[in-house]
Amino acid sequence: MENYFKSQHLADFGKISDASPELGKKFFDYYGAVFAEGALTAREKSLIALAVAHAVQCPYCIDAYTLDCQSKGVDLEQMTEAVHVAVAIRGGSSLVHGMQMREHAQKAGM
């Protein structure tokens, strides 16, 4: 395997079911249901997916959900704001762990 990431993986994703059809079917049925219109619109779900894709740094998901958001009429400014939400949570998550650091430091320090 020359590269860990190949764009063709995304198009071939369905083949993951080949070796375990039942689990594959359950997953993809669930996946489809998650993204259907519900209490949240499909558009809102796509924007959440785009933000999460950046948080988990998944190139396949970034590819897929950029196009999906565009198809749902989301423009670049709106997508960029969604990415900043992921960035803020990631950054905030690190920073708020600083509170643990402070507790440890206070306990061990003089």
Add this chain to the structure above:
Amino acid sequence: MREATIRLEDVAADLAQDRATPRATKSLNRRGAPLAAPAAQLALLDSLPLRAEFAALAQGLAPAKLEIFQVNLGKLCNMTCKHCHVDAGPDRTDAMMDDATVDLVLAKIRASSAHTVDITGGAPELHPRFRDVVQAAFDAGKQVMDRCNLTVLLLPRNAGLVEWLAERNVEIVASLPHYRRPNTDAQRGDGVFERSVRALRNLNAAGYGKGDPKKRLTLVSNPAGAFLGASQAVVEREWREGLQKNFSISFDRLLVLNNMPISRFLEWLQDSGNLEAYLERLVNAFNPAAVDDLMCRNTLSVGWDGRLYDCDFNQMLDLELSLPAGPHVRDLDEEAWQNRRIVTARHCFGCTAGAGSSCGGQTA
């Protein structure tokens, strides 16, 4: 009563002087681009490796009752959008309907069983006989649709036009790629969104877009890139909120169209490296349910030179109707038209992808 005669040269001279309308590009024709030729467009589409042909997938496609008489008055436009399927622009005085053909078309409209006359271009409002065509269709009891780019309504020569159209119950079918600035300006030129908003406010002020069926304002959205349009119902809700909240604009309905892979959009697809992936996307999204309501079934499309087609897209590709008497409006016979074979090619995948796409919006 005939208005004072307007000369095409004067309209073109005005457009050449017009600095207010933003322009995104130049016409293929003006640039002498290879894809200006319809045959080159068809050859490019045919060269792509697709896994299916349109005719094989859409075998049930057959003519329906004539409902819409669509007239393309010509390619002159105040704008030059990147995705234009007509290759319209301020330079296109070479492709405008002449007086004799206008008179012929008006006679056929009066005799036609179609309930709607759909006037398109270019910017049809720039044709010197535009008001004659609207008036004749209105007098013949037809519902009239004006396919309008919005910014054309702000040109000084069109002062008062909105009110004039309102008096004749003309439906304004206005193209607006997106309800926010970025995607609209990316496709149509910087500043187009702001001018479109001004035109929409004028339309609202004239009573358009407020639920009056005699003053219907329809917006037409198309994707700003190599992807398909979103669900019409969902997009309409979002646009309604967005336009009302940000600009106090209301409209009656929204249509979502796919971009056809022809003319300037085809060139953009090729230049941006999206061509093959876009065609694949269209083929993969082929939706048999979208075939039933395709506009080619119930629409007669008349070109600026009087030739007849199944749709405005076929018109741009020179794929004219094969009728016994010949493909010209002077020989139009609705019975023969009814028995025609609809002409298709690979670009037709644009109309059957996803929820479908037609001059009347999504079809499935």
